Amino acid sequence: MRSPFRPDIVPDTAILDNHKPLIRSLERRGVIRGSLSLGALVLLTGCDVKRPEAVESALLAISRLNDGVQALLFNPNRLAPTYPASMILRPPKFNAYYDVMDVKPVDGATWRLEVSGRVADKRPWTLQDLRAMPQTSMVIKHICVEGWSYIGGWSGPTLRIFLERIGADLSAKYVAFKTADDYPSSIDMATALHPQTLLAIQYGGDTLADPFGYPVRLRMATKLGYKNPKWITAIEVTNTYPGGYWEEKGFPWFAGL
Amino acid sequence: MHWVNAVVMLVMITSGWGIYDDDVIIRGFSFSSFWRLGDWAAWSLNWHFAGMWFLVINGLIYLTYGFVTGRFRQKLLPIRPADVVQTVVDTLHFKIAHEDITVYNAVQKLLYIIVILAGISQVITGLAIWKPVQFSGLVSLLGGFQTTRMLHFAGMAVIVGFLIVHVALALLVPKTVWAMLAGGPRVSADSQVQAHLVRRGHTA
Numbered sequence: 001m002r003s004p005f006r007p008d009i010v011p012d013t014a015i016l017d018n019h020k021p022l023i024r025s026l027e028r029r030g031v032i033r034g035s036l037s038l039g040a041l042v043l044l045t046g047c048d049v050k051r052p053e054a055v056e057s058a059l060l061a062i063s064r065l066n067d068g069v070q071a072l073l074f075n076p077n078r079l080a081p082t083y084p085a086s087m088i089l090r091p092p093k094f095n096a097y098y099d100v101m102d103v104k105p106v107d108g109a110t111w112r113l114e115v116s117g118r119v120a121d122k123r124p125w126t127l128q129d130l131r132a133m134p135q136t137s138m139v140i141k142h143i144c145v146e147g148w149s150y151i152g153g154w155s156g157p158t159l160r161i162f163l164e165r166i167g168a169d170l171s172a173k174y175v176a177f178k179t180a181d182d183y184p185s186s187i188d189m190a191t192a193l194h195p196q197t198l199l200a201i202q203y204g205g206d207t208l209a210d211p212f213g214y215p216v217r218l219r220m221a222t223k224l225g226y227k228n229p230k231w232i233t234a235i236e237v238t239n240t241y242p243g244g245y246w247e248e249k250g251f252p253w254f255a256g257l
Numbered sequence: 258m259h260w261v262n263a264v265v266m267l268v269m270i271t272s273g274w275g276i277y278d279d280d281v282i283i284r285g286f287s288f289s290s291f292w293r294l295g296d297w298a299a300w301s302l303n304w305h306f307a308g309m310w311f312l313v314i315n316g317l318i319y320l321t322y323g324f325v326t327g328r329f330r331q332k333l334l335p336i337r338p339a340d341v342v343q344t345v346v347d348t349l350h351f352k353i354a355h356e357d358i359t360v361y362n363a364v365q366k367l368l369y370i371i372v373i374l375a376g377i378s379q380v381i382t383g384l385a386i387w388k389p390v391q392f393s394g395l396v397s398l399l400g401g402f403q404t405t406r407m408l409h410f411a412g413m414a415v416i417v418g419f420l421i422v423h424v425a426l427a428l429l430v431p432k433t434v435w436a437m438l439a440g441g442p443r444v445s446a447d448s449q450v451q452a453h454l455v456r457r458g459h460t461a
Contacts, residue, residue: 081397256388
Protein backbone atom coordinates (compact mmCIF):
# COMPACT_ATOMS: atom_id res chain seq x y z
CA MET A 1 0.00 0.00 0.00
CA ARG A 2 1.27 3.43 -0.91
CA SER A 3 2.00 5.61 2.11
CA PRO A 4 -0.91 7.99 2.75
CA PHE A 5 1.58 10.58 4.02
CA ARG A 6 3.35 10.96 0.68
CA PRO A 7 1.97 13.81 -1.47
CA ASP A 8 0.74 12.87 -4.94
CA ILE A 9 2.05 16.07 -6.50
CA VAL A 10 5.63 17.01 -5.74
CA PRO A 11 6.18 20.80 -5.49
CA ASP A 12 8.21 22.52 -8.21
CA THR A 13 11.85 23.04 -7.15
CA ALA A 14 11.59 26.76 -8.03
CA ILE A 15 8.94 27.16 -5.34
CA LEU A 16 11.23 25.54 -2.80
CA ASP A 17 14.04 27.91 -3.78
CA ASN A 18 11.81 30.97 -3.45
CA HIS A 19 10.77 30.01 0.06
CA LYS A 20 14.15 29.09 1.49
CA PRO A 21 13.95 31.46 4.52
CA LEU A 22 10.56 30.05 5.47
CA ILE A 23 11.77 26.49 5.16
CA ARG A 24 14.82 27.30 7.21
CA SER A 25 12.69 28.87 9.95
CA LEU A 26 10.76 25.63 10.24
CA GLU A 27 14.02 24.01 11.24
CA ARG A 28 13.67 25.53 14.68
CA ARG A 29 11.64 22.44 15.31
CA GLY A 30 15.00 20.76 15.01
CA VAL A 31 15.57 21.45 18.70
CA ILE A 32 12.76 19.10 19.61
CA ARG A 33 13.68 16.66 16.90
CA GLY A 34 17.28 16.79 18.04
CA SER A 35 16.35 16.00 21.61
CA LEU A 36 14.38 12.99 20.46
CA SER A 37 17.11 11.60 18.26
CA LEU A 38 19.63 12.16 21.04
CA GLY A 39 17.36 10.14 23.28
CA ALA A 40 17.27 7.44 20.66
CA LEU A 41 21.04 7.54 20.36
CA VAL A 42 21.51 7.15 24.10
CA LEU A 43 19.20 4.16 24.17
CA LEU A 44 20.40 2.47 21.02
CA THR A 45 24.04 2.70 21.97
CA GLY A 46 23.14 1.66 25.50
CA CYS A 47 25.90 3.87 26.82
CA ASP A 48 25.77 6.01 29.90
CA VAL A 49 25.74 9.55 28.56
CA LYS A 50 26.45 11.85 31.50
CA ARG A 51 24.04 14.61 30.62
CA PRO A 52 25.86 16.25 27.71
CA GLU A 53 25.02 19.93 27.44
CA ALA A 54 22.91 19.59 24.30
CA VAL A 55 20.66 17.01 25.97
CA GLU A 56 20.51 19.03 29.17
CA SER A 57 19.53 22.25 27.46
CA ALA A 58 16.95 20.50 25.27
CA LEU A 59 15.37 18.93 28.37
CA LEU A 60 15.39 22.26 30.20
CA ALA A 61 13.82 23.98 27.18
CA ILE A 62 11.00 21.43 27.20
CA SER A 63 10.70 21.81 30.99
CA ARG A 64 10.20 25.59 30.55
CA LEU A 65 7.63 24.88 27.85
CA ASN A 66 5.90 22.55 30.32
CA ASP A 67 5.91 25.36 32.92
CA GLY A 68 3.86 27.38 30.43
CA VAL A 69 1.50 24.48 29.76
CA GLN A 70 1.07 23.96 33.51
CA ALA A 71 0.25 27.64 33.99
CA LEU A 72 -2.44 27.26 31.31
CA LEU A 73 -3.82 24.13 32.97
CA PHE A 74 -3.94 25.90 36.34
CA ASN A 75 -7.50 26.89 37.13
CA PRO A 76 -7.42 29.64 39.80
CA ASN A 77 -10.96 28.75 40.90
CA ARG A 78 -10.46 25.00 41.24
CA LEU A 79 -10.05 23.89 44.84
CA ALA A 80 -7.98 20.89 45.85
CA PRO A 81 -9.88 18.15 47.69
CA THR A 82 -10.04 18.66 51.47
CA TYR A 83 -10.32 16.05 54.21
CA PRO A 84 -11.79 15.75 57.75
CA ALA A 85 -9.53 16.94 60.61
CA SER A 86 -9.46 13.37 61.96
CA MET A 87 -7.27 12.37 59.02
CA ILE A 88 -4.47 14.82 59.87
CA LEU A 89 -1.11 13.06 60.30
CA ARG A 90 0.59 14.01 63.61
CA PRO A 91 3.33 14.98 63.54
CA PRO A 92 3.64 15.77 59.82
CA LYS A 93 6.35 14.16 57.71
CA PHE A 94 9.66 16.03 57.89
CA ASN A 95 11.44 16.66 54.63
CA ALA A 96 14.28 18.99 53.65
CA TYR A 97 17.58 18.86 51.81
CA TYR A 98 19.20 17.98 55.16
CA ASP A 99 18.42 15.74 58.13
CA VAL A 100 15.86 16.66 60.82
CA MET A 101 18.74 16.72 63.36
CA ASP A 102 20.26 19.67 61.47
CA VAL A 103 17.20 21.91 61.81
CA LYS A 104 18.17 25.29 63.33
CA PRO A 105 15.15 26.60 65.25
CA VAL A 106 14.15 30.23 64.69
CA ASP A 107 13.42 32.53 67.69
CA GLY A 108 9.83 33.71 67.13
CA ALA A 109 10.23 36.72 69.46
CA THR A 110 13.04 38.34 67.47
CA TRP A 111 11.97 36.98 64.06
CA ARG A 112 10.91 39.53 61.47
CA LEU A 113 9.41 39.03 58.02
CA GLU A 114 11.01 41.39 55.48
CA VAL A 115 8.89 42.60 52.56
CA SER A 116 10.39 43.97 49.35
CA GLY A 117 9.93 44.51 45.63
CA ARG A 118 6.72 45.74 44.02
CA VAL A 119 4.88 46.53 47.25
CA ALA A 120 3.59 49.80 48.76
CA ASP A 121 4.29 49.06 52.44
CA LYS A 122 7.73 47.61 53.17
CA ARG A 123 7.53 47.58 56.95
CA PRO A 124 8.78 44.28 58.43
CA TRP A 125 6.21 41.97 60.05
CA THR A 126 6.21 40.29 63.47
CA LEU A 127 4.58 36.98 64.34
CA GLN A 128 1.97 38.93 66.35
CA ASP A 129 1.05 40.85 63.19
CA LEU A 130 0.44 37.59 61.30
CA ARG A 131 -1.61 36.16 64.19
CA ALA A 132 -3.80 39.29 64.18
CA MET A 133 -4.84 38.71 60.56
CA PRO A 134 -7.94 36.74 59.49
CA GLN A 135 -7.02 33.04 59.71
CA THR A 136 -7.91 30.31 57.23
CA SER A 137 -7.66 26.56 57.92
CA MET A 138 -7.38 23.75 55.40
CA VAL A 139 -6.87 19.99 55.61
CA ILE A 140 -5.15 19.03 52.39
CA LYS A 141 -2.93 16.41 50.83
CA HIS A 142 0.79 17.11 50.70
CA ILE A 143 2.20 15.46 47.58
CA CYS A 144 5.97 15.13 47.21
CA VAL A 145 7.66 15.01 43.81
CA GLU A 146 9.18 11.70 44.96
CA GLY A 147 5.71 10.14 45.06
CA TRP A 148 4.76 9.93 48.75
CA SER A 149 1.88 11.90 50.23
CA TYR A 150 0.13 12.60 53.54
CA ILE A 151 -2.81 14.61 54.82
CA GLY A 152 -1.99 17.71 56.86
CA GLY A 153 -4.00 20.49 58.52
CA TRP A 154 -2.68 24.03 58.17
CA SER A 155 -3.85 27.45 59.41
CA GLY A 156 -2.78 31.04 58.89
CA PRO A 157 -3.58 34.10 56.79
CA THR A 158 -3.96 33.47 53.07
CA LEU A 159 -1.07 34.80 51.03
CA ARG A 160 -3.65 36.76 49.03
CA ILE A 161 -4.78 38.75 52.10
CA PHE A 162 -1.16 39.33 53.07
CA LEU A 163 -0.27 40.58 49.58
CA GLU A 164 -3.29 42.87 49.54
CA ARG A 165 -2.38 44.21 53.00
CA ILE A 166 1.16 45.17 51.94
CA GLY A 167 -0.16 46.81 48.77
CA ALA A 168 1.56 44.35 46.43
CA ASP A 169 1.37 44.75 42.67
CA LEU A 170 -0.95 41.79 42.05
CA SER A 171 -0.22 41.94 38.33
CA ALA A 172 3.46 41.14 38.97
CA LYS A 173 4.66 37.74 37.76
CA TYR A 174 6.35 36.21 40.78
CA VAL A 175 6.32 36.02 44.55
CA ALA A 176 9.75 35.01 45.88
CA PHE A 177 10.69 33.70 49.33
CA LYS A 178 13.90 33.66 51.35
CA THR A 179 14.23 31.38 54.36
CA ALA A 180 16.35 30.86 57.48
CA ASP A 181 17.62 27.54 56.07
CA ASP A 182 18.86 29.02 52.78
CA TYR A 183 16.11 27.53 50.68
CA PRO A 184 15.06 30.21 48.20
CA SER A 185 11.80 29.55 46.38
CA SER A 186 9.33 31.32 44.12
CA ILE A 187 5.83 30.88 42.72
CA ASP A 188 3.60 32.41 40.05
CA MET A 189 1.17 35.18 41.06
CA ALA A 190 -1.91 33.12 40.06
CA THR A 191 -1.02 30.45 42.60
CA ALA A 192 -0.07 33.08 45.20
CA LEU A 193 -3.63 34.42 44.97
CA HIS A 194 -5.29 30.97 45.14
CA PRO A 195 -7.61 30.57 48.18
CA GLN A 196 -5.68 27.46 49.31
CA THR A 197 -2.31 29.25 49.50
CA LEU A 198 -1.50 30.05 53.14
CA LEU A 199 1.24 31.62 55.19
CA ALA A 200 0.85 28.76 57.66
CA ILE A 201 1.57 29.47 61.33
CA GLN A 202 -0.31 26.48 62.80
CA TYR A 203 -0.45 22.73 62.19
CA GLY A 204 -3.48 20.77 63.39
CA GLY A 205 -4.54 23.67 65.59
CA ASP A 206 -1.17 24.00 67.38
CA THR A 207 1.65 26.46 66.82
CA LEU A 208 3.90 25.19 64.04
CA ALA A 209 6.70 23.03 65.51
CA ASP A 210 10.35 23.87 64.84
CA PRO A 211 11.08 21.14 62.25
CA PHE A 212 8.09 22.18 60.15
CA GLY A 213 8.92 25.84 59.70
CA TYR A 214 8.15 27.85 62.89
CA PRO A 215 7.25 30.67 62.87
CA VAL A 216 5.86 30.74 59.31
CA ARG A 217 5.98 28.63 56.20
CA LEU A 218 4.18 28.53 52.87
CA ARG A 219 1.51 25.85 52.31
CA MET A 220 -0.17 25.51 48.94
CA ALA A 221 -2.70 22.82 48.02
CA THR A 222 -1.94 23.28 44.33
CA LYS A 223 1.81 22.66 44.22
CA LEU A 224 4.26 19.85 44.96
CA GLY A 225 5.87 19.73 48.42
CA TYR A 226 9.24 21.21 47.44
CA LYS A 227 7.54 24.48 46.41
CA ASN A 228 6.60 25.17 50.06
CA PRO A 229 9.49 26.92 51.85
CA LYS A 230 9.71 26.77 55.66
CA TRP A 231 11.11 29.34 58.17
CA ILE A 232 10.33 32.21 55.76
CA THR A 233 12.29 35.41 56.49
CA ALA A 234 11.58 37.55 53.41
CA ILE A 235 8.95 37.91 50.70
CA GLU A 236 9.55 39.77 47.45
CA VAL A 237 7.08 40.64 44.70
CA THR A 238 8.92 40.82 41.40
CA ASN A 239 8.80 40.50 37.62
CA THR A 240 12.29 38.99 37.45
CA TYR A 241 12.39 35.18 37.51
CA PRO A 242 13.75 34.31 40.98
CA GLY A 243 14.31 30.52 40.61
CA GLY A 244 14.68 28.33 43.65
CA TYR A 245 16.81 25.75 45.46
CA TRP A 246 15.73 22.60 43.59
CA GLU A 247 14.94 24.48 40.39
CA GLU A 248 18.64 25.45 40.12
CA LYS A 249 19.42 21.74 40.25
CA GLY A 250 17.07 20.89 37.37
CA PHE A 251 13.63 20.33 38.91
CA PRO A 252 10.65 21.95 37.17
CA TRP A 253 9.77 25.43 38.42
CA PHE A 254 5.96 25.50 38.12
CA ALA A 255 5.40 22.10 39.80
CA GLY A 256 1.63 22.55 39.91
CA LEU A 257 -0.73 19.79 40.99
CA MET B 258 5.19 5.32 14.11
CA HIS B 259 6.32 1.98 15.55
CA TRP B 260 9.93 3.08 15.95
CA VAL B 261 9.12 6.51 17.37
CA ASN B 262 6.93 4.65 19.83
CA ALA B 263 9.63 2.09 20.59
CA VAL B 264 12.16 4.81 21.43
CA VAL B 265 9.69 6.94 23.40
CA MET B 266 8.40 3.91 25.32
CA LEU B 267 11.95 3.06 26.36
CA VAL B 268 12.52 6.69 27.39
CA MET B 269 9.30 6.68 29.44
CA ILE B 270 10.00 3.29 31.04
CA THR B 271 13.64 3.92 31.99
CA SER B 272 13.06 7.50 33.16
CA GLY B 273 10.03 6.24 35.09
CA TRP B 274 12.34 3.80 36.89
CA GLY B 275 14.51 6.74 37.90
CA ILE B 276 11.46 8.50 39.38
CA TYR B 277 10.30 5.28 41.06
CA ASP B 278 13.64 4.86 42.80
CA ASP B 279 13.22 8.22 44.54
CA ASP B 280 10.44 6.71 46.67
CA VAL B 281 10.03 2.98 46.03
CA ILE B 282 6.57 1.40 46.06
CA ILE B 283 7.74 -2.13 46.77
CA ARG B 284 10.00 -2.08 49.84
CA GLY B 285 13.47 -3.27 48.99
CA PHE B 286 12.87 -3.23 45.23
CA SER B 287 14.63 -0.60 43.17
CA PHE B 288 16.09 -0.36 39.70
CA SER B 289 19.87 -0.29 39.28
CA SER B 290 21.30 2.94 37.93
CA PHE B 291 22.36 1.11 34.75
CA TRP B 292 18.71 0.85 33.69
CA ARG B 293 17.68 4.37 34.70
CA LEU B 294 17.50 7.29 32.31
CA GLY B 295 18.63 10.47 34.02
CA ASP B 296 21.50 10.35 36.52
CA TRP B 297 19.16 11.39 39.36
CA ALA B 298 15.47 12.09 39.93
CA ALA B 299 15.42 15.66 38.54
CA TRP B 300 16.70 14.51 35.14
CA SER B 301 14.57 11.36 35.10
CA LEU B 302 11.59 13.68 35.65
CA ASN B 303 12.70 15.99 32.86
CA TRP B 304 13.09 13.03 30.49
CA HIS B 305 9.67 11.73 31.51
CA PHE B 306 7.95 15.10 31.05
CA ALA B 307 9.65 15.62 27.68
CA GLY B 308 8.93 12.09 26.46
CA MET B 309 5.24 12.34 27.35
CA TRP B 310 4.59 14.76 24.49
CA PHE B 311 6.13 12.44 21.91
CA LEU B 312 4.28 9.46 23.38
CA VAL B 313 0.91 11.20 23.31
CA ILE B 314 1.28 12.82 19.89
CA ASN B 315 2.65 9.67 18.25
CA GLY B 316 0.05 7.57 20.05
CA LEU B 317 -2.81 9.77 18.84
CA ILE B 318 -1.55 9.55 15.24
CA TYR B 319 -1.25 5.77 15.58
CA LEU B 320 -4.75 5.36 17.04
CA THR B 321 -6.32 7.68 14.47
CA TYR B 322 -4.54 5.86 11.66
CA GLY B 323 -5.57 2.47 13.06
CA PHE B 324 -9.23 3.40 13.35
CA VAL B 325 -9.60 5.51 10.20
CA THR B 326 -7.92 3.04 7.83
CA GLY B 327 -9.66 0.10 9.48
CA ARG B 328 -6.31 -1.47 10.24
CA PHE B 329 -7.27 -2.29 13.83
CA ARG B 330 -10.49 -3.98 12.78
CA GLN B 331 -8.80 -5.84 9.98
CA LYS B 332 -5.80 -7.05 11.94
CA LEU B 333 -6.92 -7.30 15.56
CA LEU B 334 -10.51 -8.52 15.26
CA PRO B 335 -12.25 -10.83 15.75
CA ILE B 336 -10.76 -12.67 18.71
CA ARG B 337 -12.49 -15.90 19.65
CA PRO B 338 -11.60 -17.51 23.01
CA ALA B 339 -11.44 -20.90 21.29
CA ASP B 340 -8.82 -19.53 18.85
CA VAL B 341 -6.75 -18.22 21.75
CA VAL B 342 -6.79 -21.65 23.41
CA GLN B 343 -6.00 -23.33 20.07
CA THR B 344 -3.04 -21.01 19.45
CA VAL B 345 -1.67 -21.69 22.94
CA VAL B 346 -2.02 -25.45 22.42
CA ASP B 347 -0.39 -25.24 18.98
CA THR B 348 2.46 -23.18 20.34
CA LEU B 349 3.10 -25.66 23.12
CA HIS B 350 3.34 -28.33 20.42
CA PHE B 351 5.72 -26.11 18.40
CA LYS B 352 3.16 -25.98 15.62
CA ILE B 353 3.23 -22.23 15.23
CA ALA B 354 2.85 -20.96 11.67
CA HIS B 355 4.48 -17.83 10.30
CA GLU B 356 4.10 -18.34 6.56
CA ASP B 357 1.94 -15.26 6.34
CA ILE B 358 3.17 -12.64 8.78
CA THR B 359 0.47 -10.19 7.68
CA VAL B 360 -2.09 -12.23 9.63
CA TYR B 361 -1.93 -12.22 13.42
CA ASN B 362 -2.88 -15.28 15.41
CA ALA B 363 -5.37 -15.00 18.26
CA VAL B 364 -2.76 -14.65 20.99
CA GLN B 365 -0.97 -11.93 19.03
CA LYS B 366 -4.26 -10.06 18.57
CA LEU B 367 -5.00 -10.33 22.28
CA LEU B 368 -1.52 -9.14 23.31
CA TYR B 369 -1.56 -6.20 20.89
CA ILE B 370 -4.96 -5.10 22.18
CA ILE B 371 -3.76 -5.43 25.79
CA VAL B 372 -0.65 -3.36 25.16
CA ILE B 373 -2.57 -0.65 23.28
CA LEU B 374 -5.01 -0.42 26.20
CA ALA B 375 -2.11 -0.39 28.67
CA GLY B 376 -0.54 2.50 26.74
CA ILE B 377 -3.78 4.47 26.84
CA SER B 378 -4.16 3.66 30.54
CA GLN B 379 -0.61 4.93 31.22
CA VAL B 380 -1.46 8.28 29.65
CA ILE B 381 -4.65 8.58 31.73
CA THR B 382 -3.08 7.53 35.06
CA GLY B 383 -0.01 9.62 34.24
CA LEU B 384 -2.15 12.70 33.64
CA ALA B 385 -3.95 12.05 36.94
CA ILE B 386 -0.79 11.83 39.05
CA TRP B 387 0.80 14.76 37.20
CA LYS B 388 -2.21 17.04 37.90
CA PRO B 389 -4.11 15.50 40.83
CA VAL B 390 -5.75 18.81 41.70
CA GLN B 391 -6.72 19.99 38.20
CA PHE B 392 -8.02 16.47 37.45
CA SER B 393 -9.17 15.63 40.98
CA GLY B 394 -12.34 13.99 39.63
CA LEU B 395 -10.27 11.58 37.57
CA VAL B 396 -8.05 10.78 40.57
CA SER B 397 -11.00 9.92 42.81
CA LEU B 398 -12.51 7.85 39.99
CA LEU B 399 -9.25 5.89 39.86
CA GLY B 400 -9.27 5.36 43.63
CA GLY B 401 -7.10 8.16 45.00
CA PHE B 402 -3.59 9.48 44.38
CA GLN B 403 -1.59 6.54 45.75
CA THR B 404 -3.82 3.98 44.04
CA THR B 405 -3.41 5.82 40.74
CA ARG B 406 0.33 5.81 41.29
CA MET B 407 0.21 2.00 41.74
CA LEU B 408 -1.90 1.69 38.57
CA HIS B 409 0.69 3.75 36.69
CA PHE B 410 3.40 1.40 37.99
CA ALA B 411 1.34 -1.71 37.14
CA GLY B 412 0.73 -0.38 33.62
CA MET B 413 4.50 -0.09 33.18
CA ALA B 414 4.87 -3.72 34.31
CA VAL B 415 2.30 -4.85 31.73
CA ILE B 416 4.09 -2.98 28.94
CA VAL B 417 7.51 -4.27 29.98
CA GLY B 418 6.08 -7.82 30.14
CA PHE B 419 4.71 -7.38 26.64
CA LEU B 420 8.02 -5.97 25.41
CA ILE B 421 9.98 -8.98 26.64
CA VAL B 422 7.65 -11.43 24.85
CA HIS B 423 7.34 -9.19 21.78
CA VAL B 424 11.08 -8.74 21.28
CA ALA B 425 11.91 -12.37 22.08
CA LEU B 426 9.36 -13.72 19.58
CA ALA B 427 10.31 -11.20 16.90
CA LEU B 428 13.91 -12.36 17.21
CA LEU B 429 12.80 -16.01 16.97
CA VAL B 430 11.06 -15.27 13.66
CA PRO B 431 13.71 -13.22 11.89
CA LYS B 432 11.63 -12.26 8.87
CA THR B 433 9.31 -10.20 11.07
CA VAL B 434 12.26 -8.05 12.11
CA TRP B 435 13.02 -7.29 8.49
CA ALA B 436 9.33 -6.50 7.94
CA MET B 437 9.40 -4.06 10.86
CA LEU B 438 12.49 -2.32 9.56
CA ALA B 439 11.44 -2.22 5.92
CA GLY B 440 7.74 -1.54 6.33
CA GLY B 441 6.35 -5.05 5.96
CA PRO B 442 5.09 -7.07 3.06
CA ARG B 443 2.25 -5.92 0.84
CA VAL B 444 -1.11 -7.01 2.09
CA SER B 445 -2.62 -8.96 -0.81
CA ALA B 446 -5.25 -7.25 -2.95
CA ASP B 447 -7.77 -9.93 -1.98
CA SER B 448 -7.50 -9.26 1.71
CA GLN B 449 -7.71 -5.52 1.09
CA VAL B 450 -10.97 -5.97 -0.82
CA GLN B 451 -12.14 -8.25 1.97
CA ALA B 452 -11.29 -5.67 4.60
CA HIS B 453 -13.03 -2.99 2.57
CA LEU B 454 -16.20 -5.08 2.39
CA VAL B 455 -16.08 -5.80 6.11
CA ARG B 456 -15.72 -2.07 6.77
CA ARG B 457 -18.75 -1.38 4.62
CA GLY B 458 -20.74 -3.89 6.65
CA HIS B 459 -20.89 -6.66 4.01
CA THR B 460 -19.96 -9.95 5.53
CA ALA B 461 -17.68 -11.83 3.25
